[in-house]
Amino acid sequence: MGDVSAVDMKVRKAVMEADKALRALAKEVSPAAFDIKLEKLDKAKILSARKKVTAFMGKYSALTQLQGSAVYGRLNPQSQAYVDWMDDVMGQLLKLVVNLEKAAKLAGKDPEKNLKILVDTSARRYKELRKAPQGLGTLVKEIQKDFGPDAKGFSGVSILPALIMLFMIFEMIAAKIKQRPKLKD
Numbered sequence: 389m390g391d392v393s394a395v396d397m398k399v400r401k402a403v404m405e406a407d408k409a410l411r412a413l414a415k416e417v418s419p420a421a422f423d424i425k426l427e428k429l430d431k432a433k434i435l436s437a438r439k440k441v442t443a444f445m446g447k448y449s450a451l452t453q454l455q456g457s458a459v460y461g462r463l464n465p466q467s468q469a470y471v472d473w474m475d476d477v478m479g480q481l482l483k484l485v486v487n488l489e490k491a492a493k494l495a496g497k498d499p500e501k502n503l504k505i506l507v508d509t510s511a512r513r514y515k516e517l518r519k520a521p522q523g524l525g526t527l528v529k530e531i532q533k534d535f536g537p538d539a540k541g542f543s544g545v546s547i548l549p550a551l552i553m554l555f556m557i558f559e560m561i562a563a564k565i566k567q568r569p570k571l572k573d
Contacts, residue, residue, distance in 0.1 A: 392464065392467075393462070393463075393464070395459060395462060395463065395467075396463055396464050396466075396467040399451075399454065399459075399463060399467045399470065399471060400466075400467055400470060400571075402448075402451055403451060403470040403471070403473075403474055406448040406451060406474055407565070407568060409444055409447070409448065410444070410477065410561055410564070410565060411565060413440060413441065413444050413561060414558055414561040414562060414565065416437050416440050417437050417440075417441065417554040417555070417557050417558045417561070418558050419521030419524075419555055419558065421433075421437070422434070422551060422554075424521055424522075424523040424524050424527060424551075425523070425527070425541065425544075426527060426530075426531070426539075426540065426541025426542070426544035426545060426548070427540050427541030427544060428541070428544075429541070429544040429547050429548065429551060431495060431544075431546075431547045434495070434547050434550050434551050434554065435492060435495065435547075435550070437554055438488055438489075438492050438550060438554070441481070441485060441488065441554075441557060442485060444481075445478060445481055445482065445485065448474065448478070449478060451471060451474045451475075451478075452471070452474055452475040452478045452479075454471050455471060455472070455475055466569065466571065469569040470568075470569055473564075473567065473568055473569055476564065476567075477561075477564045480560050480564065481557065481560065481561075484553065484556055484557050484560060485557075487513075487553055487556075488550060488553040488554065488557065491509065491513070491549035491550040491552070491553045492550045494506060494509060494546060494549050494550070495546050495547045495549075495550050496546070497546055498546075499537075499542055499543060499545045499546045500537050500542075502546070503535070503536075503545070506531075506545050506546055506548065506549065507531050507532060507535065507545070509549040510528055510531060510545070510548045510549050510552060511528055511532055513549055513552040513553060513556065514528045514552055516556060517552065517555055517556060517559065518559050519559065520555070521555060524552070524555070527548070528548075531545055531548070
């Protein structure tokens with residue numbers, strides 16, 4: 389590691405810090421962090437997880453800006469690979485966060501007046517999951533049937549699209565963590 393410059397070391401340290409924060413974020417949005425039952429969905433917890441995702445992006449977006457700077461050209465290929473990986477993570481996260489924000493707005497809607505859009509959004513997002521957590525499919529099928537204001541956990545249907553988006557973010561993070569370049573020098 390004698391040929392690694394101080395700039396490379398600084399970038400690697402920042403990426404490793406971001407990687408550690410990304411792993412912690414994955415735990416926050418993991419299906420294991422939530423009780424997947426309509427009557428048990430915790431709106432505050434789900435919206436708090438949303439804030440943590442956006443806070444992560446705000447904190448580590450500077451790493452992605454290195455690609456267009458003069459510093460990027462001075463980095464060795466391994467450090468550039470780290471920056472490229474981080475840029476890919478942030479790009480994927482940004483796409484998902486836009487939809488998460490839309491879903492979070494639905495969380496404030498009255499389920500009785502907006503039931504059709506909440507059910508349709510939940511079902512559409514559910515289909516986008518690669519591997520849905522146990523119980524989520526049953527829940528989505530349940531709300532697609534005869535679901536109404538007298539149903540158990542009716543108020544929880546408004547937060548369901550945001551929860552599904554968090555699970556999509558978890559899937560993406562888990563995949564990207566596995567793709568992080570390994571240190572070669």
